Each structure stands twice: as structure tokens, then as C-alpha cells.
Amino acid sequence: MRDLRMTPNKMELATSKEAYAYTPGLKVKRAMTITKARRLPIRGEVCVKVGDRVSFDTVVARTELSGSPEIVNAALLLGIENQELPENLTKRVGDKVAKDEVIAKSNAVFGLFKKQVTSPVDGTMESVSDATGQIIIRGLPIPVEIDAYIPGKVVEILSEEGAVVETNAAFIQGIFGIGGETHGKIKMVVSSPDEEVTADKITSESKDAVVIGGSLATLDALKKCVEIGVSCIVTGGVGHEELTTFMGEEIGVAITGQEEVGLTLIITEGFGKMSMSRRAFDLLKSFEGYMACANGATQIRAGVLRPEIVIPHGQALKKTSDRELAAGLTPGTPVRIIRLPYLGAIGRVVDLPVELQQVESKSYVRVLTVELDDGKVVSVPRANVEIIEE
């Protein structure tokens, strides 16, 4: 057995096929079957049935959340002891009450001084406590609905929860986004993937659209998008400082989707100025004018959630294969490098040496050699590439 404590390098050897998780590439697919499970946060009523055709705004399920409780310090307001509260009630637990309706009153000094307490909301008397002198009024139920998000066909009912909607669509995943679900027509505002989106490129024609940019959106462009009423903007990258200013706060953890910034933003490559991958750009361009559904929600933890653009087209295009992913990394696999010094470079795997190799940082890691598009052959840690699905 090896001595584990000599050097970190030897230690790595001892962990054998230690998780060198390669990143499965972001999906950029011309045609695939997309299914979306649309669920309520709590149980409720499903409004559709299997086989129904739905639009993106069709309500598939609805329910009611129990209303917010309101606490009334009744004993204090009446000037009585907590344990005297039950005998001063004018409503009983379970009774419906209206806003400003008297729920308790007291008489003091032979009825000369009267005090009363009213309900702050419409609702139900939920509880009365002689320990704290509090009355809790449960407000009216809050309706909750969930829509289909993507147009398509209902293929499964999730009992009391929602439904599964299916559609044939082009599908492009981003690496990071902000803002929630939205939709609009695809509109190209640049002519090449390395072109920046500046404010002058956002015109009134972009209203309600899913705008496709190139390498970067400037702060002014983002503000103009909000001003015009753009639904979503998709670019290769965004500056950290610009994004912070635009959002009004710095992103700390990549769990997004709830931001209310007037726009959904999706970046496909990363932070900084980064040209959108040619495949994603060309695919989006080929669907210009199509209605797209987009969601900026990102969650980079276990159960990774990436932002997405779904472009339903209903065309029976030949499905692309998942062969590369299933096979993992093999010589010939197309990959993208996702860390400096070759961040963004694209190439094909040449070799996958088994032995650990020392890289510039002096770490011993598993590497692969890649022939880049410009013909240069480089060696990079396996953890720093993602597979491009063709």
C-alpha cells in the first residue's frame, strides 16, 4: 500500500478513479422532445386531461394556499388578563369574520368604559389563547395557478399536482441566467457571435422579443431592453460589474430565477466578453421569428438547473444523437475548454493519458490532449472540458 501522507500527488493515486467529473456539455439541439412537469407547490386541482393541446399560458392546475395568519393582541388591547379573553369574545373559533368586524369586547367599571377589538382582515377565527391573550385570524385563501409554460400536448396527469406537457422543439441551454419564465419571438440584433449588443441595437422592434446578441450586452443595452420591454436577452457573456449594477446587487450564489429586474437574461458561455458558440448562434438565427419560451432560472448545486430557450417547431426533424455523452470522453470527442488559459476554445480529443500529469499549477491531475480548431495541440485537465453534443 502506498504511504498516503507523503505528498498530495501520491494521495491522489490512492483514490484511483477519483471523481474527475467531466462536465456534460450544455445542450444545443435542433430537435428534441421536450417534456416539462408542471407542478403546484401543494396539492390542488388539475385543469387539463391527457391529450389536451395547451398554449404557453394555459392554466394546467390550480389550488389555494391557506391564508396568512394575523395575530391580534386582544387581551392587551382590551386591557384584561390573558385568561379572561375567552369570556370576552364575540366570535367563536371557526367563525368567519369580516375586516373591521368586532371579535371581542370588554366592559369595565360597570359597563361605563367599553373597549372592543376588530378583525384586521377578512378570514376565519383560528385560535384564541388564554396563555398569551392572542387571537389568530386566518386570512382568506390565496389562489395559486400554474401554466403550461411551453405550448404542446398533455401527456401525463400528475394526480392533484399538475401535468406533463410535451412538445418537439429546438433546445438551447445557457450557462447562467437571471429572471424567470417568459416568451417572445426570436430576434437577432447582431450579425456575428462575437459582436457586442449595444443600446443602439435595441429598438422598438425588440419589444416582447427574445433578443439574441453576440459576445456581450453592455449595461446601457440591458437598461434599454427593460425600457423597450424586451422579454429576454441571450448573449455569450456579461460583465460582472455591469450585471451587478444592472441588478442592484452582486450575485453571491448561482441560485436564480426569482429576480425582478424587468428582463430575463441568459448567457451561454460565461462571465466577461465571450463570443457565443457558433452552433448556438447559428441555431438561434435559423429560428428567427419563431416563438420561444425562455427561463433564466439557474441552480448550480446538486440537481443542476441551467437556463434554457425552448423553440417549439413541431417539425419532425431527425433527432440528434446522445452518443457522445453516453460514450464519455474518447479520442475524437468534440469538446470545449471551460477554464483559463484556453477558456472558450473548441477542439477534439486526441488522447486521454491514464497516468496523472503535472500541469502548470504543479498539481498532478488527469489530463487529456486536445487539438484546437486552429491546429494547436494542448494538454488540459479533464475537469476543465465539457463535451459538445453534436
Added chain:
Amino acid sequence: MTTLVKPEEEMRFILATDVGSTTTKARFFHLKNGEWRFLVAGEAPTTVETPYEDVTLGVRNAVREVEEMTGHRILSDDGNSIVVPYDGKVGVDLYCTTSSAGGGLQMMVAGLIKTMTAESAYRAALGAGSIVMDVVARDDGRRPHQKIQRIRSLRPDMILLAGGTDGGEVAHVMEIAELINAAEPKPRLGTGYQLPLVYAGNKALRPRIEKLMKERFALSIVDNIRPVLEMENTEPARNAIHELFMEHVMSHAPGYTKLMKWTSVPIMPTPAGEGLAMRLIASSLKMNVLGVGLGGATTNVYSIVNDRFVRSVSANLGMSYSVANVMKSAGLHNIVRWLPFKINEEDVASRLMNKMIRPTTIPHTLDDLVVEHSVAREALRLGLEHHKTIATRLKGIRVQRSFSDAFEQKLDDTYIKMMDIDIIAGTGGLLSHAPSRIQTMLILIDAFQPEGITRMFQDSVFMMPHLGVLSTVYEKAAWSIFDKDCLVRLGTVIAPSGTGDSDEPVMAVELQMPDGEAIKDELKFGEIKCVLLAERKEAKIVITPQKKFDAGNGPGHKVEDTVMGGVVGIVLDARGRPLHLPENVTIRKAMLLKWFNALDVYPKEELRRIT
């Protein structure tokens, strides 16, 4: 209490796993020449999420790796269980596991007064290995409806409710209980079961709490966390949390019902296992320990000072998923201040944001590595700052102040004094995978700024949680493995507290090496040096500090002691405490370069090239 299935002397193999949020790590131990030793590690992706939704698949894959590497079969023929005990050919004599998959144990805590019962409840929940989502107290600054809204929006795994001393406050504690009850919090892992709630408050209120809450919650009532103001009793609450974690939380996570059948030892939250391992160091060596687990998403800090154990978790300080949050919390300038080369701040920000969105990537270039090490220093610094807000004296009690205290501006809340810490122990991916051990040691020194004489330890191959849970049933084996295979002795750091001017004398050091050689040195302010002394070797040391500096016996007083060697050796640190980095960029970079080169932290040639 779990008992071993075989007498200790007949046991040969032990398997422990940690089901992490992304990776399931199996560690295989065996008895060799009468000693328990680590044999091999196997790892596989955790399978808690769709499409698998069964953690045992990940465990099985990790164990299969162990089987492939050792040729020793552990799984049953159908692969659906672990064979216990070892029958002479197949199986292990003990299997235990920790888990943090699916977000670990997430709790909400409530108490009456924020700095008293709520704070005690907070410490108990953290000590049990949970992530505390919120602390609700009567005086937390929020109005009742705001608290209700907050509780409704949380979906905790469990609630801990404290409040009032025994026989003390009644109405206000019930107010908090009624508020929680009215908010109807829902459990995180589904809607089909009751949310567990531990009540550890005024015992006089138990019947009322039971009447109020037993309908909506899986209620568990334990001894008061603050029976009297002068005493904090977190153990019963902590034990109840562990029991409920098994019974109510884990049993609703995918595959855990099966996993619970595989092991007779209760499944423990990963940080609870890590905490037990840190306690094992303190109890075995009878020393004060400050430990840290620097992970990708969270930073856990543990202290065992004069037998008092406290854990803090900074849920959003980490080196991958949370790396951008370190930048946000520390400020970009505080990260950049540790870099010895010129770099555009926006470039650093982009690198860190890109690490956040592609958390599994690793530094390829030296400058990228140094940037990550700078982030680590800040994550650890902030983690310790946070820990100090939790490791505090009990508030609400009268403090005896001596005559000399009267001259102090204020009484420090924390009892963590770096001069009292004997051992610093670090674990986590970045610390374990640093290309050289001196990098790990200097990161820990710069971040925690130990004072006096401090031993430095590091986890070899991530196995502290495994050994922590193992120590609950077989402490002797756990310590044997811990001592021989888990704890890497980095060495000892000698660092007097106090500050001075550049080149001002700080201390004279005399070392009597094990081979008889005597080493004498004098260090000036701003200097840092390393003397080689191998692992498991000791040397006598005499430190004579100048009158402005304190090496442990007071300013200017000589210290004589024995110091422990390690894979790095003895680091003599005369950079002063608190450690000050000059504002002037040129001077600061030159100083960092001098330190890095003095200790050979990074390859000199490459470092010169990038600076």
C-alpha cells in the same frame, strides 16, 4: 446504543461512506499487524436526484470501486446490500455512513431572546450538523407578520424551539409557539408527513406546547436548553435532532429507507461526523482545537476550547458553488490583496464568477491557483469571524469583572483566543489538493493567524466524517486510523503576537533538534522562515521575544517548550499579529513575494514570470 456484531478482537474490515451532495465517498479500513489502517478509497457520483433518486446506487458504485481495487467483495450477490459481518471471504464487520445529500439537514430555530435562548438553540442546531435557515426570536427586530411570512416561506427539515428558563417566562414563549403554529411551516421533502419539532424550553410549558403543537408537528420534547441562565445544556436537543433526522427527515429522502437497513449505526449528518472527528483530536491529545472544513459550498468551523465544543457553518462561503459569495462578502479588494502579481480586479471577478458557474473545474495555470488560494484565505477568515460570533460566553448572566477589566473598553464576547489554540486542523478539497503542503499551511496561517505555538494538521484523503461516525461505535479503531492515515502533521507555527516596525527584532529562537544539532536564529519584523523537522519528530525550543511581543508567556517573556515536526516543518512567523498587509500595492506585492519565496510556497521561476 449500537453494538458491534463481532467482538473487537475478531473484526478485520470496516467500511464507511459519506453520501455527499455531489460525490459519495467510500473509505475501506482493515486490521493490519494488529492496527486499524486505511486501505483504499472509492468514489462515485451521488444518486439522490432524478433519474436515479436512490442514494444506495451511488453507495454501491463507490463500494464497487473499492472491490475492484482490493479484490475484496463487500456487496451481496445481487448488489442490494452490504454483507455484514465478514464471513472469512466476503463482507465487512461494520458499515457506517454520514450524509449531506440533498442539502443536508436544514433547520429553523426559535427562542425567546435573540442573544440568550435563541442563541443557545442556534448553537445546539449547528452542533448537530444542521444548516440554520433562520433564527426567530421575540426581539429579532421583525414584526409578527414578517416573522410569519418568513416561516411560511421556509421549508425546513426540522424546527428547534427553545425559550424561558425552567419555571421562568411563560406567555412570551407561548407567543413564539403560537406564531410558529399559525405559520404552518411545511417540510422540505414533501407534503405527506408532519414536520419534526423539538421543544427544548421552559419545562413548565410542556403540556401547553403539546396541546398546541402535537396536531401539526411531529413533536419531541427534551430537557431545557437553558434550564437556568448560567447553564447551557445543548446535548439533549442535539441528540433529539439526530434521532429525528433519522426517523423523519432521512426516511423521506430517496433511497434512505434502504440505506438505513444497510447499516446498524445511525446515519449522521456529514458535519456532525466531521465535528466528532475534531473532538476526537481534542480528547485524544487533550488540547484546544480549532478545525475547519473548507468545502465547495460551505465552510464549517469547529472549536473545542477547554472541552466546550462549538460548530459554526457559513452556509454560503465555499470554494466553488459559493466562491462568488466569498467575493461578495469579503470584497474583491480583500481577495486581490493576497496576490503578488498585477491583475485587473474585473478579471479576477470574472474568473471567480466563471468558477461559480463551472464549479468542477480546477486551476490549470499558476496565477489561477494563486487566485483560488487568495479566495481560500478570505473564506477562512470570514468563517472564523462568524465562528467567533457563535463561540461566545453565555449572555444574560452577571459577569464578574476584575479590577484590571475595569480598564478594558469592553469584555470580548468570544472566548476564542488564538493564543489558547493548540492545534489547527483543516479539511476540504482545496486544502487537501493543494499541490504542496506548505501552500495549505500558509493559507491556514494567514487566514487564522495563530499566536504562540500552534500545531497544524490536515486531513489526508477526505475521511474525517467517516471516522467521526465510526468513533461513535468503535473509538479505538477510529483513532488508530485517524492518527496514522488521516491526520497529516504539517508542522508547528511559532508566531508571537504584537506588531512593530520593519526590520525591528521580534524574537530569538533556539531549537535543539532530535539529531543533537542546535539551531539559533533571530527574526526581524516582517520575516517568515521554515526549519525542516520531519513528521513524528520533536525538538526542544526556547523562544525569547522582544518586550513588545508575546509568544505565550506574556510580552517579552521567554517560552520553553517541545515542538512537533511535520511534512512542512517549523514555521517561524515574525510578521506580527494582527497580520498587516501594506496598503501600498508595490510594497505589498514585494512583501508577499518575499514571504512566498522564503517558504518556497510556489515555484520561484514561474512566480517570477507571472509577477
